[in-house]
Amino acid sequence: MSIIEKAANRFEQTKGDLTPLSKIPLKSPSEQNSKIINDHRARNSDRKTIAQVEINLANLHQLGMITPDQGKTLAAQEFRGIKRSLIQNAFIKGAGAIHHGNLIMVTSALPQEGKTFCAINLAMSIATEMDHTVLLIDADVARPSVLRTLGLKSAVGLMDILLDEKLDLADAMFKTNVDTLRILPAGTSHRHATELLTSQAMSSLLNEIANRYPDRIVIFDSPPLLPTTEARVLASQMGQIVMVVEAEVTTQHAVKEALRQIETNPHINLVYNKSKAFAGGSNYGYGYYD
Ligand SMILES: Nc1ncnc2c1ncn2[C@@H]1O[C@H](COP(=O)(O)OP(=O)(O)O)[C@@H](O)[C@H]1O
Ligand SMILES: [Mg+2]
Numbered sequence: 001m002s003i004i005e006k007a008a009n010r011f012e013q014t015k016g017d018l019t020p021l022s023k024i025p026l027k028s029p030s031e032q033n034s035k036i037i038n039d040h041r042a043r044n045s046d047r048k049t050i051a052q053v054e055i056n057l058a059n060l061h062q063l064g065m066i067t068p069d070q071g072k073t074l075a076a077q078e079f080r081g082i083k084r085s086l087i088q089n090a091f092i093k094g095a096g097a098i099h100h101g102n103l104i105m106v107t108s109a110l111p112q113e114g115k116t117f118c119a120i121n122l123a124m125s126i127a128t129e130m131d132h133t134v135l136l137i138d139a140d141v142a143r144p145s146v147l148r149t150l151g152l153k154s155a156v157g158l159m160d161i162l163l164d165e166k167l168d169l170a171d172a173m174f175k176t177n178v179d180t181l182r183i184l185p186a187g188t189s190h191r192h193a194t195e196l197l198t199s200q201a202m203s204s205l206l207n208e209i210a211n212r213y214p215d216r217i218v219i220f221d222s223p224p225l226l227p228t229t230e231a232r233v234l235a236s237q238m239g240q241i242v243m244v245v246e247a248e249v250t251t252q253h254a255v256k257e258a259l260r261q262i263e264t265n266p267h268i269n270l271v272y273n274k275s276k277a278f279a280g281g282s283n284y285g286y287g288y289y290d
Contacts (some may be wrong), residue, residue: 019082021118022074023247052175052242053183055150066124067119068178070183079125080240082271086122087130089240090217091265097156098267100210101239105139106223107222107231111256113246114273116145119221122242125185127181135173135186135209139220139234141193144186146221157187162196169208182216198225198233206237232261247275 057067066076090102106119123136138146141159155174161167174183196202209218220238223231235241241262245255262268 018245018249018270018272019078019197020272020275021082021114023276035148037056050170050175051174051184052177053152054177055152057177057274059151065157066121066128068124069130069148071121073149075121076125076129079121080129082118083122083126083130084268086240086242086269087132087217089128091281092209098112098239100237101267102207102214102216103206103220104240104242105212105220105222105238106242106244107234107235107258107262108244108246108251109226110224110246111143113224113250114244114271115140115224116149116221118242118244118254118273119219120146120149123181123217123219124178126217126219127178131180133180133182133213133215135184135213135216137218137220138186139197139222141186141190141197142228144184144189147185149198150183152183157185157186158205159187159190159193159196161187162199162201163190165201168207169212193279194223194228194230197230202234203237208238225261226254235262235265236267241265242271244268244271244273244275249274 010270012062061067061070061073064073064075066073066079070076086104089098090104092098092101106115106122108115119136123134126132127134136146136157138144139158143155147154154170156167158172161169161172169184172187174185176183190196207265220234222234225235225243243255243258243262259268
């Protein structure tokens, strides 16, 4: 049976390593409630220390997303299950080691299925509970939304590093008020953004990240697979893939097509997102949300 058929079968049965993730009540993040501690736009290539941004964690918690010290939320509970095998796979040593195993791409067939939601929650979950440093990279350069979702202002990032060889990763990366969480924003919007994502410079950067930070989990919020070609190029360079499937919205055809594009990667985890299966009956105080 091909990996597509296996995954599609799991998708139909909603079991195996397809993890259901409940739909959680969210409000819009408030931009006023967060602040940039060091003005990153003032940074230059001489930047010695990594700048820091402050995420308003209370606001994020109110949105139903994972924050430190809030262990009992529904999201925290569900992401524990999702991250376990990802972390194990990331750090296998010796013969079974996965090439670029610590590079984890979060993607989906189509826009709006929950890639950013899952990428941020996964990053926060691993950073706050597993004692691993996490680098969250916004690689959905055509529709970047990591910073906006965290309530942070736009900043230099991935695109700028790819375009300017004098810029180093550390020049665009931010520390956050979550000690073990770093962020690399998508950066300045660029009309050749999608080409840059599939460029040799991007491949080199991925190698550099994997080699320079072998102890870190690196999570990529990525473009969707079906409308674009860059996501599949990215996927071919990632150790592991989390594919988000929107419950009752993504068609089986779309899932199969998307899986076909990443078939060469043997480490694919499906997340069945916005599922109502557990929301109504959970012990965490969430009801049904349409
Ligand atoms: N499990 C979830 N529960 C509640 N809302 C969700 C969930 N996953 C995603 N969303 C919401 O769905 C919308 C699309 O999610 P987003 O992560 O931005 O999608 P994508 O990055 O795939 O385009 C956002 O408003 C997001 O907050
Ligand atoms: Mg997104």
